[in-house]
Amino acid sequence: MDRREFLKSSAALTAAGVVAPEMLAAGQTDMGAHGADGEGRLLTSAPMLQNYASDSIGVAFAVGDMANGYVLISESPDLAGARKVKCGGFRVTEMNDTVQQIRVTGLKPATRYYYRIGADRIRYKGGYSMKVTGHEEDPHVYSFVTAGKGAEGHFCVINDTHAHFDTFDRLTEKIAALAPSCVIWNGDASNCEETIDSQVRIFLDPPIARKDYAAGIPYLFAPGNHDSRGMANRHLEQVWMFRQPEERTARDWDLGRNFAVRMGDIALIGLDTAEDKLDTNPLFAGLFNSGEYRKAQVAWLQGALRRKEIASAPFLVAFCHIPIFDDDPTHNPGDVAPADKDPQYSADFAYWQRTCGELWGPLLQKARCQLVITAHMHAYRFDAPARDRKWAQLVGGGPDLVKGDGFPTVIEGFTEGRTLRIRVHNIRTGAIQDEFRFDAR
Ligand SMILES: [Fe+2]
Numbered sequence: 001m002d003r004r005e006f007l008k009s010s011a012a013l014t015a016a017g018v019v020a021p022e023m024l025a026a027g028q029t030d031m032g033a034h035g036a037d038g039e040g041r042l043l044t045s046a047p048m049l050q051n052y053a054s055d056s057i058g059v060a061f062a063v064g065d066m067a068n069g070y071v072l073i074s075e076s077p078d079l080a081g082a083r084k085v086k087c088g089g090f091r092v093t094e095m096n097d098t099v100q101q102i103r104v105t106g107l108k109p110a111t112r113y114y115y116r117i118g119a120d121r122i123r124y125k126g127g128y129s130m131k132v133t134g135h136e137e138d139p140h141v142y143s144f145v146t147a148g149k150g151a152e153g154h155f156c157v158i159n160d161t162h163a164h165f166d167t168f169d170r171l172t173e174k175i176a177a178l179a180p181s182c183v184i185w186n187g188d189a190s191n192c193e194e195t196i197d198s199q200v201r202i203f204l205d206p207p208i209a210r211k212d213y214a215a216g217i218p219y220l221f222a223p224g225n226h227d228s229r230g231m232a233n234r235h236l237e238q239v240w241m242f243r244q245p246e247e248r249t250a251r252d253w254d255l256g257r258n259f260a261v262r263m264g265d266i267a268l269i270g271l272d273t274a275e276d277k278l279d280t281n282p283l284f285a286g287l288f289n290s291g292e293y294r295k296a297q298v299a300w301l302q303g304a305l306r307r308k309e310i311a312s313a314p315f316l317v318a319f320c321h322i323p324i325f326d327d328d329p330t331h332n333p334g335d336v337a338p339a340d341k342d343p344q345y346s347a348d349f350a351y352w353q354r355t356c357g358e359l360w361g362p363l364l365q366k367a368r369c370q371l372v373i374t375a376h377m378h379a380y381r382f383d384a385p386a387r388d389r390k391w392a393q394l395v396g397g398g399p400d401l402v403k404g405d406g407f408p409t410v411i412e413g414f415t416e417g418r419t420l421r422i423r424v425h426n427i428r429t430g431a432i433q434d435e436f437r438f439d440a441r
C-alpha cells in the first residue's frame with residue numbers, strides 16, 4: 001500500500017470509528033481549518049522531533065498538498081508570545097507536497113517548550129502565479145524538553161525495526177511508558193526504500209496506534225546499513241534532517257548524522273558504521289563510499305570528546321549500528337577485500353566492523369567510555385569489558401516478535417547518583433531481560 005492509499009484507508013478506519021484514542025488526542029483526525037478551496041487534509045502526520053540537542057530541535061511532518069510548513073513555539077503552555085518558524089532557510093522558503101522540515105534554533109538548554117505545527121496551503125501555477133489559499137494547524141499543543149546538563153539523564157534505544165510495524169507499535173508503547181528524555185534509533189529503520197512515501201511511512205506516519213510517538217520525545221538517529229539502500233535512502237535527509245549546519249565545521253560538513261549531546265550526567269555520542277559490505281563489493285557497483293566516511297569520523301570524534309560538556313560528563317555512552325567488537329571467529333569482521341567473501345566466515349557481509357573498532361575504539365577507551373550500544377545482529381547480546389577493552393558492548397535485539405529465538409529490545413539508560421543503570425526490556429515477553437550498572441568516569 002503506498003502512502004496515499006494508506007491515508008485513504010486511515011480515513012476509512014476513522015469513519016468506521018476504529019481509530020485509537022491516541023490518534024484523536026494527537027489531533028490526527030481533527031485538524032483545524034481546511035484550505036479555502038475545500039481540499040483534503042493538509043497536515044497528514046503528527047510532528048516528529050528530530051536531532052535532540054540543547055539549543056535546537058528539528059520538527060518534521062508530512063503534508064498532503066503543496067505547502068510551506070511552520071512551527072509556533074513558546075515556553076508557555078498556551079503558546080503566549082509564540083515564535084513562528086517557517087520551513088526553509090534563506091533566499092526562499094520551502095514549498096513541497098510531501099515533507100516539511102523546520103529547524104528551530106536559539107533554544108535554551110534543559111527547558112520545556114510548547115509547540116504547534118501548521119502549514120500554509122499553496123496554489124502554485126508558475127513563477128509569477130502563486131497564492132496561499134489557506135492554512136491548517138494541528139489543534140494539539142505538544143511539548144518537549146531540550147537537552148543539556150540540567151536535563152534528566154534518561155534515554156531509550158531501539159534498533160532494526162525494518163518497517164515491522166507490529167514490533168514498532170510495541171516498542172513505541174514501551175517507550176511511552178518509560179518516558180525517557182530522548183530515544184536513539186540505532187539504525188536499520190528501513191529495508192530498501194525507493195520512494196519518499198515509504199520513508200514517510202517509516203518515520204513520520206507509521207501505521208501504529210501512537211501516531212504522535214515522536215512529538216513529545218525527541219529522537220536521535222544512528223543510521224544502519226539498510227538506511228542507505230534504495231534510491232530514496234540515498235537522500236534520507238529529505239525525511240530525517242541532517243544535524244544543524246552550525247554544529248558542523250567545514251571539515252565535518254558531510255558528517256550530518258554524527259551527534260555529541262549532553263543529557264544530564266550522560267554524554268551521548270552517535271557514530272555511523274555505514275554499509276556492511278565493502279565499497280569494492282561488485283554488488284554495490286562502486287556507488288557507495290563507506291570507507292572514507294568511517295575515517296572522516298575519527299577527527300570528528302576526537303573533537304567531540306574534547307568538547308567541555310562531553311569531556312566533563314560522568315558517563316559516556318556511544319551508539320552505532322554495526323557492532324565494533326566480536327570475539328566469535330566465524331563472524332565476518334567487514335574488512336575482507338574485495339567482496340566480503342571468505343569461507344572461514346559464516347556470512348559474506350559484516351557481522352561486526354573491525355575497521356570502526358580500530359578507528360574509534362581506542363579513542364572511546366581513552367575517553368573512558370563505559371558502554372557502546374550497537375545493533376545489526378538481530379540477536380540481543382552483552383559483551384562485558386575485557387582487560388584490553390574497558391568499554392562494554394550491548395547489541396540490541398531484532399524485529400521479530402514471534403519467529404525464532406530472538407526478541408526486540410528497548411535498552412533503557414538512566415543515572416542514579418554516580419551510577420549509570422541500564423535495563424534491557426524484552427519486548428516479546430515484557431520482562432526485564434538484563435540489568436547492568438556502570439560507575440562514573
Ligand atoms: Fe537489521
Ligand SMILES: [Fe+2]
Pocket residue numbers: 188224225226321375376377
Ligand atoms: Fe544492519
